Amino acid sequence: MDPLRQSPSPCSSRPSSPRTPPCETLGYVGIEAVLDQLKIKAMKMGFEFNIMVVVIEEKGVKLKLTVTDTPGFGDQINNDKCWDPILGYINEQYERYLQEEILITRQRHIPDTRMHCCVYFVPPTGHCLRPLDIEFLQRLCRVVNVVPVIARADSLTLEEREAFRSRIQHNLRTHCIDVYPQKCFDEDINDRILNSKIRRGQPFHLIPCLQDRIPFAVVGADQEHLVNGRCVLGRKTKWGIVEVENMAHCEFPLLRDLLIRSHLQDLKDITHNVHYENYRVYRLNESHVLPRGPGWVNLAPAPTDPPATPGPWKVRRRAHDSSDEEC
Amino acid sequence: MDSLAAPQDRLVEQLLSPRTQAQRRLKDIDKQYVGFATLPNQVHRKSVKKGFDFTLMVAGESGLGKSTLVHSLFLTDLYKDRKLLSAEERISQTVEILKHTVDIEEKGVKLKLTIVDTPGFGDAVNNSECWKPITDYVDQQFEQYFRDESGLNRKNIQDNRVHCCLYFISPFGHGLRPVDVGFMKALHEKVNIVPLIAKADCLVPGEIRKLKERIREEIDKFGIHVYQFPECDSDEDEDFKQQDRELKESAPFAVIGSNTVVEAKGQRVRGRLYPWGIVEVENQAHCDFVKLRNMLIRTHMHDLKDVTCDVHYENYRAHCIQQMTSKLTQDSRMESPIPILPLPTPDAETEKLIRMKDEEVGEMLRRMQEMLQKMKQQMQDQ
Numbered sequence: 001m002d003p004l005r006q007s008p009s010p011c012s013s014r015p016s017s018p019r020t021p022p023c024e025t026l027g028y029v030g031i032e033a034v035l036d037q038l039k040i041k042a043m044k045m046g047f048e049f050n051i052m053v054v055v056i057e058e059k060g061v062k063l064k065l066t067v068t069d070t071p072g073f074g075d076q077i078n079n080d081k082c083w084d085p086i087l088g089y090i091n092e093q094y095e096r097y098l099q100e101e102i103l104i105t106r107q108r109h110i111p112d113t114r115m116h117c118c119v120y121f122v123p124p125t126g127h128c129l130r131p132l133d134i135e136f137l138q139r140l141c142r143v144v145n146v147v148p149v150i151a152r153a154d155s156l157t158l159e160e161r162e163a164f165r166s167r168i169q170h171n172l173r174t175h176c177i178d179v180y181p182q183k184c185f186d187e188d189i190n191d192r193i194l195n196s197k198i199r200r201g202q203p204f205h206l207i208p209c210l211q212d213r214i215p216f217a218v219v220g221a222d223q224e225h226l227v228n229g230r231c232v233l234g235r236k237t238k239w240g241i242v243e244v245e246n247m248a249h250c251e252f253p254l255l256r257d258l259l260i261r262s263h264l265q266d267l268k269d270i271t272h273n274v275h276y277e278n279y280r281v282y283r284l285n286e287s288h289v290l291p292r293g294p295g296w297v298n299l300a301p302a303p304t305d306p307p308a309t310p311g312p313w314k315v316r317r318r319a320h321d322s323s324d325e326e327c
Numbered sequence: 328m329d330s331l332a333a334p335q336d337r338l339v340e341q342l343l344s345p346r347t348q349a350q351r352r353l354k355d356i357d358k359q360y361v362g363f364a365t366l367p368n369q370v371h372r373k374s375v376k377k378g379f380d381f382t383l384m385v386a387g388e389s390g391l392g393k394s395t396l397v398h399s400l401f402l403t404d405l406y407k408d409r410k411l412l413s414a415e416e417r418i419s420q421t422v423e424i425l426k427h428t429v430d431i432e433e434k435g436v437k438l439k440l441t442i443v444d445t446p447g448f449g450d451a452v453n454n455s456e457c458w459k460p461i462t463d464y465v466d467q468q469f470e471q472y473f474r475d476e477s478g479l480n481r482k483n484i485q486d487n488r489v490h491c492c493l494y495f496i497s498p499f500g501h502g503l504r505p506v507d508v509g510f511m512k513a514l515h516e517k518v519n520i521v522p523l524i525a526k527a528d529c530l531v532p533g534e535i536r537k538l539k540e541r542i543r544e545e546i547d548k549f550g551i552h553v554y555q556f557p558e559c560d561s562d563e564d565e566d567f568k569q570q571d572r573e574l575k576e577s578a579p580f581a582v583i584g585s586n587t588v589v590e591a592k593g594q595r596v597r598g599r600l601y602p603w604g605i606v607e608v609e610n611q612a613h614c615d616f617v618k619l620r621n622m623l624i625r626t627h628m629h630d631l632k633d634v635t636c637d638v639h640y641e642n643y644r645a646h647c648i649q650q651m652t653s654k655l656t657q658d659s660r661m662e663s664p665i666p667i668l669p670l671p672t673p674d675a676e677t678e679k680l681i682r683m684k685d686e687e688v689g690e691m692l693r694r695m696q697e698m699l700q701k702m703k704q705q706m707q708d709q
Contacts, residue, residue: 077505078453123499124529125390127411131418132452152499155529157599171414235531238612240604248602 049089066113074132083136090115090143094279114276116267117180117259118144121151122168122215126160129171137177143275145180145267147258148172153217153250154235154242161217168215179214181263182270216251216258219244336694378437380486381628382468384518385442386461386510387495388449391525396493396584397442399597399608400620403429412446422447422460443489449506458510465489465517469643488640491554491623491631492518495525496579502541503549511551517639519554519631521623522546527581527614528599528606535581542579553578556622557630574622580615583608 050069055062068089073082093114100110118140122133129137140146148168153161172179221233221244235242244252259267385393394409412420425444430437445461468487475484492514496507503511511520524530524538546553556578559571583606589598591605598607608616623631 075500075504077457077509078455080453123390123497124526125388127390128414128417130450131414134414134418135452152529154601154603155498155526157601174415237528237531237604237606239606240601242601242603 049085068115079132082132083139087139087143090118090140091279094276095283097276098280098283114271115144116271118146119255119259120146120148122148124150124152124155124164124217126156126164128164128167134171134175134177137172137179138175141178143279145182145270145275146177147180147255148215149255150215150217152219154219156217165213165215165217169212180267180270213251213254216255218252218255219250220252336698375436378439379628380439380441381632382441382443382487382489382491383623384445384461384465384489384492385495386445386448386492387525388497389446391495391497392584393444393493393495393525395586396495396523396525396582396616398586399584399616400623401429401431401440403431417447417450420447420450422457424460424464441487448510454506456509457506458513461510462513462517465514466643469517469640470647472640473644473647488635489518490628490635492520494520494522496522496542498524498526498530498538498581502538503545508545508549508551511546511553512549515552516642519634519639520551521554521619522579523619524579524581526583528583530581539577539579539581554631554634556627574618577615577618580619580622582616582619583614584616 050071052067052069053064054067055064057063070086073086076082097110097112097114100106120133120137120140122129137146137148150156150161150164150168156164171177219235219242221235221242223233223235224231225234225236225241226232227234227241227243232241232246233244235244243249247253383397385397387393423446425446426441427444428439428441430439432438443464448457448461451457465488468489472484472486472488475481494507494511496503511522514520522542524535524542527535530538556571556575559568563571583599585597585599585606585608587597587599588595589600589605590596591598591607596605596607597609598605607613611617
């Protein structure tokens, strides 16, 4: 998807559909449509973060999208603690927000660089989650919304895909890894129905069927090919063209819909109301000082090491059955 | 021709002269025909009776299709009773060495095939030195063979040495990863390494080309000695030479394996069925499986064994002996499996004889060359 596209091009296979729910207002104003690329070198092991910032506009709604890539993750011979730079980066964003929030005179719109969603790419081995995947997911699910996906799914047949998916789901349950959408955050009965449909997947015609399909099996492509007179994004092999947006081929549309069309705001809400609050409570407890009325909070300096798991979920939005929490 | 020339000259002249060759055809063939041309047939018969053996090692991360590929290559399921580890079990897994042996027979030729599997390799969070169990295993087989060879009864030595190692490189990366380099550098002087790009059906043709180039560059850059296909003899026909060139240019092979037979274009083929098409394992346009199979089984199996015996094993043996002799000088009571006899120093008389013979042979060769020159001259004049 060309991030600089201002409006769908004639060749786009994503015509504006009347059934697409409009993006909710995002409230970011005054940001030029610029493409910045920042590279931030983080800590040890030659670990790099590639950060790319773009502003997209669609039907008058602007979205400032920040994509953070982590090249080199898991590539070393010894991958012990390779998740530390990532956890550190996420907490650094929370810290930045926190520091802004506790100022006496603070900005009306605190620049929000917090991570709203982490897409974790599971390699398509076809067996089960690797030890590295489990270590990483266990730690990350406690600080950020994680959406695992089966990457490069064009190397798995449909049966292999389903078997792999169910094994991954079993692994996630066994290791108490709560990926997005988390069961315990369903705010009201409607959400619960919607999300359980997403989790269990009954066909619900207004919303794409997210049938117990997490992790989604995705294929990505940046080239377009002509298929049946249509221009589609795909991968052209000697035995056929894998169409990225064709539900019969892969589940990319489900991921896109989840991340952008239906749950974008929810991702931000949970980040703000749950993960950020957890971080804040942890930091306040650490500094042994509770907020004294409006304005002033004296915080101990930020820890250099990322905090070990800040603790079990604290549901802020609503008192909920504790039976919903699995661990 | 000088009829007073030495007997060797006359013989050479007889063999080389075109007139003599023509005459020979008219004469009684039996008188000139010794009959050792049937030697290859005799060797062939004996080999077929004895059967062949071959040990193949497969290495690479789990989930790269190793067992499926072995199944596709040899058309036998060696992994029927395999139990895949769960995620919890994998966390504490160490690298193991598993051997499966199977006897295959085809058109009366028997092959005892041993597959050495290396489950657990590269799967942990910390994979430091994860190739050590594998190098230890390869060394153990060499040591065993060394002892057997140096022993008293050498009639039935079992050759368990690893003749070839197929190393599976992940197609999801951008070339070799540190663990790939580490493994290959630890083993390239001990075993023939044939690197493969696994699960190649997730790559489009352009990506395969780029990945192969990248891997070849990195192999050079890191000084890894993978198995080199031997050069063709110059007198082979063009087709063979062309095939050989294609083989060399396709390395590392991008392979796909399959345990299932699917229907494609009205035919039953070994392949993988996707919603967007069918990958045929044996279709050369789809992957290099056929090239790998031909190389491994049909054309280069013997060369792989030869290189193992003549190069890798000899390196090991020389290294071993060196170590032992250096130890012996330090500690004379140390046992050695081979009797170390002092080499006889030739005395002056023998040396003189050797030198004379050397000169004679040199002289004869020179004369033959002169004859050939004269013949050429004659033919040009005619």
